[in-house]
Amino acid sequence: MTNENIAELNGFAALGITGALLKATHAAGLTNPKPIQMQAIPPQMEGRDIFGIAQTGSGKTAAFALPILSKIIGLGTKRRPKTARALILAPTRELAVQIEDTIKILAKGAHVSTALVLGGVSRFSQVKKVAPGVDILIATPGRLTDLVREGDLILADTKWLVLDEGDRMLDMGFINDVKRIAKATAPDRQTVLFSATMPNEIAELAKGLLKNPIRVEVAPQSTAAAEIVQSLVLARTKQKRQVLSKMLADEAMKSVIIFSRTKHGADRVTKDLERDGFKAAVIHGNKSQNARQKALNDFREGSVRILVATDIAARGIDVPGISHVVNFDLPDEAESYVHRIGRTGRNGMDGIAITLCDPSENAKLRQVERIIRTKLPVVADHLGSPDPQRNPAEKNERHFESVNDREHHGARRDGRRPGGGKGSGKQRFGAGGERAFSGKPSGDQAGKPQGERKPDGVKRFKGNNKRRFGGKRPANRAA
Ligand code: AMP
Numbered sequence: 001m002t003n004e005n006i007a008e009l010n011g012f013a014a015l016g017i018t019g020a021l022l023k024a025t026h027a028a029g030l031t032n033p034k035p036i037q038m039q040a041i042p043p044q045m046e047g048r049d050i051f052g053i054a055q056t057g058s059g060k061t062a063a064f065a066l067p068i069l070s071k072i073i074g075l076g077t078k079r080r081p082k083t084a085r086a087l088i089l090a091p092t093r094e095l096a097v098q099i100e101d102t103i104k105i106l107a108k109g110a111h112v113s114t115a116l117v118l119g120g121v122s123r124f125s126q127v128k129k130v131a132p133g134v135d136i137l138i139a140t141p142g143r144l145t146d147l148v149r150e151g152d153l154i155l156a157d158t159k160w161l162v163l164d165e166g167d168r169m170l171d172m173g174f175i176n177d178v179k180r181i182a183k184a185t186a187p188d189r190q191t192v193l194f195s196a197t198m199p200n201e202i203a204e205l206a207k208g209l210l211k212n213p214i215r216v217e218v219a220p221q222s223t224a225a226a227e228i229v230q231s232l233v234l235a236r237t238k239q240k241r242q243v244l245s246k247m248l249a250d251e252a253m254k255s256v257i258i259f260s261r262t263k264h265g266a267d268r269v270t271k272d273l274e275r276d277g278f279k280a281a282v283i284h285g286n287k288s289q290n291a292r293q294k295a296l297n298d299f300r301e302g303s304v305r306i307l308v309a310t311d312i313a314a315r316g317i318d319v320p321g322i323s324h325v326v327n328f329d330l331p332d333e334a335e336s337y338v339h340r341i342g343r344t345g346r347n348g349m350d351g352i353a354i355t356l357c358d359p360s361e362n363a364k365l366r367q368v369e370r371i372i373r374t375k376l377p378v379v380a381d382h383l384g385s386p387d388p389q390r391n392p393a394e395k396n397e398r399h400f401e402s403v404n405d406r407e408h409h410g411a412r413r414d415g416r417r418p419g420g421g422k423g424s425g426k427q428r429f430g431a432g433g434e435r436a437f438s439g440k441p442s443g444d445q446a447g448k449p450q451g452e453r454k455p456d457g458v459k460r461f462k463g464n465n466k467r468r469f470g471g472k473r474p475a476n477r478a479a
Helices: 003-009 019-027 035-045 060-072 093-106 123-130 141-149 166-171 175-184 200-209 237-248 263-275 289-301 334-341 359-372 392-406
Strands: 050-053 084-089 114-117 134-139 160-163 190-195 214-217 228-234 256-260 280-283 306-310 324-327 351-357 378-381
Touching: 003 019, 019 060, 019 093, 035 050, 035 060, 035 190, 035 214, 050 060, 060 084, 060 093, 060 134, 060 160, 060 190, 084 141, 084 175, 093 114, 093 134, 093 289, 114 123, 114 141, 123 134, 123 141, 134 141, 141 175, 160 175, 160 200, 166 175, 166 190, 166 200, 175 200, 190 200, 228 359, 237 263, 237 351, 256 263, 263 280, 263 306, 280 289, 289 306, 324 334, 334 351, 334 359, 351 359
Parallel strands: 050 190, 050 214, 084 134, 084 160, 114 134, 160 190, 228 351, 228 378, 256 306, 256 324, 280 306, 324 351
Antiparallel strands: none
């Protein structure tokens, strides 16, 4: 197909994408720009800064990458040693790898060099890669800070800066690294900041880093057809292993991501599953980069159908076709719940999200329900047999709620009320509140969305605010 033909067929041409870049974009199957791309690409092509509210899955990578690529193509290969023309900062190694993969696809045939600078892998090869200078550098803030501090990387020539998943940078304590890194780049740079949510700290960061930005925003991940049916299974912590294995015996659970709040918990769940005869891959911050990448690849290719993950490790991962998300426990930050369940129900496919909840997690559950603005329907209640080691009154608070008012409320990710609003339907999900784990509530039990809402008062890990380029890195960083 000639370039002229592609330009006629492909919607990115109208956004100013041309030549080899348009050809590669077309070959990658991107023909109709997504809303975030339609909003963000034209102003970036004009050199404007962008402040974008968008989630993974919205198409934001191409939204920031295509304008940068189109400016860099044609600049030639003359770069100063140890410099990067464009810098993309991502909060996790996995997301950074994914961004580089996308950029390579979009820039195919366009002679644009890319490099990754990430923690957890050899520093030497990264230093070598950036030594002659690079067009686009994708990095996590920790290792990048090390390279700048050691003089192996100079950011003075960096004229394009992208901060991806700003809110997660904040959660991971990277915000001061990000500010220092931005300060080291060219003062006349163009800056793009994407964040899934808008806590005050991100608004402040945007004020400090962006010049007269264009604000773009797209609705959360779901497309019109996509639906995530959410439900709750009441089980004591010590019952969860058994409940989970029973659930996974259902073959309808084709591709499952299981979230654990802690790294240790993720390892334990994986071990328990293996003991129960399931093959599972695990991904968390204590695993080597190679082990994490292998786990992801095995899951993506379908050689394992179960991936156990912590919140941070799974953030930003875009694996198509995940049928189920299981929350083995409630996350510490209610907002993470939204990110967790957003791993399923992508690209217009339906998804199912099941949360296992011990009575001790009720406060966290209430936080989650507050931000999704709906009550999760109880589809199974294993609290029936009282635990002698616990106070019976504590157990029954949730149980009563489930029987008396919770079980009639189906819930979709975006929190629409059941039955078109009032939620007064009387059906149960089968005898005794039990139903197939892989199924979903029937139409009139499923809630109607009202739209996700930003959480307020969410506690955040602030990290080491004192650290400068010369400072010491805390040992527990993920990247
Ligand atoms: P992102 O939000 O950048 O992680 O993108 C999510 C997914 O959407 C990726 O698998 C992209 O390949 C895909 N994608 C991005 N833009 C488009 C588009 N215009 N048309 C179809 N798929 C797209």
